[in-house]
Amino acid sequence: MAKRALVTGASEGIGFELCKLLAKDGYSIVLTARNQQQLEKRVEQLKEHKIETHIIVQDLSLPDACEKIVEELTAKNLQIDILINNAGFANYGYFSSNSLEKEVALLQVNIVALTKLTKLLLPSMLKNKDGKIMNLASMAAFVAGPQMAVYYASKAYVLSFSEALACELEGTGVTVTAVCPGATATEFQERAGLGRSKLFSKFKPMDATTVSEIGYRGMMNGDVIVITGTSNKFMGLATRLLPRSVCTHMVKRIQAAR
Numbered sequence: 001m002a003k004r005a006l007v008t009g010a011s012e013g014i015g016f017e018l019c020k021l022l023a024k025d026g027y028s029i030v031l032t033a034r035n036q037q038q039l040e041k042r043v044e045q046l047k048e049h050k051i052e053t054h055i056i057v058q059d060l061s062l063p064d065a066c067e068k069i070v071e072e073l074t075a076k077n078l079q080i081d082i083l084i085n086n087a088g089f090a091n092y093g094y095f096s097s098n099s100l101e102k103e104v105a106l107l108q109v110n111i112v113a114l115t116k117l118t119k120l121l122l123p124s125m126l127k128n129k130d131g132k133i134m135n136l137a138s139m140a141a142f143v144a145g146p147q148m149a150v151y152y153a154s155k156a157y158v159l160s161f162s163e164a165l166a167c168e169l170e171g172t173g174v175t176v177t178a179v180c181p182g183a184t185a186t187e188f189q190e191r192a193g194l195g196r197s198k199l200f201s202k203f204k205p206m207d208a209t210t211v212s213e214i215g216y217r218g219m220m221n222g223d224v225i226v227i228t229g230t231s232n233k234f235m236g237l238a239t240r241l242l243p244r245s246v247c248t249h250m251v252k253r254i255q256a257a258r
Contacts, residue, residue: 002052004028006073006080008060008117009087011038013186014136017212018084023049030078032056032069033087054078060087061105066116080121082219084134085114085158090151092255103150110154115161122174129173134219135162137178139232142239146252159225166224175222179215182232184208 005022009015010031022029023046031039031053039055046053056072058065073080088110091102118133125131138152141159145152162178169176183205211228218226227233239247 002026002028003081004030004052004079005082005084006030006032006069006117006121007084007086008032008113011035011042014181014184014208014212014215015084015086016042017208018086018134018216019046021212021216022082023051026051027082028052028054030054030056030073030080032058034059060109060113063108063112066113066120069117070120079124081125081128081130082132082134083117083121084136084219085117086134086136087113088136088154090148092148094147095149098150106150107154110151111157114158118165125174126169126172131174132219132222133162133165133174133176134215135176135178136215137162137180139180139182139227139235141178141180142236142247143251144244144248145255146248147255152251163224175219175224177215177219177223177226179211179218179226179228180232180236181211181215181228182206182235184211 005027007015007019007022007029010019010029011033015033019029019031019042026049028051029046031042032055033039034057036055036057039057043053043055054076056069058069060066089106091098091106095103114135118135122131122133125133135158137158138155140148140152141155143152159178159180162176166176184207185205186208206229214228215226227236242250
């Protein structure tokens with residue numbers, strides 16, 4: 001029987017690109033996102049691979065979304081062997097001006113939902129002594145981010161949590177991989193309002209397909225941290241060599257409104 005993956009934020013961008021890679025390798029896939037119509041469209045696109053697919057429509061910004069996802073998995077007897085916590089979003093602007101509701105929703109999706117799904121699905125992986133967890137972090141995890149303060153902090157959490165959990169799970173057969181992309185050409189930046197920022201004019205974004213392929217390969221290899229692209233690796237090194245205050249002010253200049 002084919003192993004099965006659950007992918008959050010599966011309706012577009014990196015999430016769907018990862019679904020295509022899983023499908024090529026013969027995995028069954030549970031796709032989850034908010035938009036049912038978009039999910040159904042993606043399932044149609046995966047049909048050529050002749051794999052089993054399921055969709056679960058949930059908004060991860062809602063407090064009980066993760067429990068509902070797991071309830072549906074249990075009701076359908078769908079065991080998850082690979083968990084890909086891809087869903088996430090950002091708010092661009094000064095913390096003092098941004099909507100509290102949006103910032104709390106960001107924390108719910110980027111941190112709480114990721115942690116909950118990992119906690120709820122990990123026991124069966126440990127029981128089977130086999131499993132893979134991919135958490136989408138970001139190059140933002142390595143620095144503080146003025147004008148996207150909560151987003152950058154959320155990705156620092158994802159990286160730290162992933163590293164710690166990977167260490168805890170050594171020898172269990174379950175691996176944890178944090179994927180750290182830099183600027184990536186997806187719908188993400190439009191929703192975040194990053195069109196106003198200098199970020200995407202200063203750094204050429206990678207395409208979602210390439211980012212996904214690098215991350216997927218790293219997950220399959222059991223790598224703990226995967227930084228996508230040579231330039232991002234250099235930036236990651238720079239953040240470790242330069243004082244944090246210098247990095248923070250550099251990010252502030254890069255993310256200033258055009």
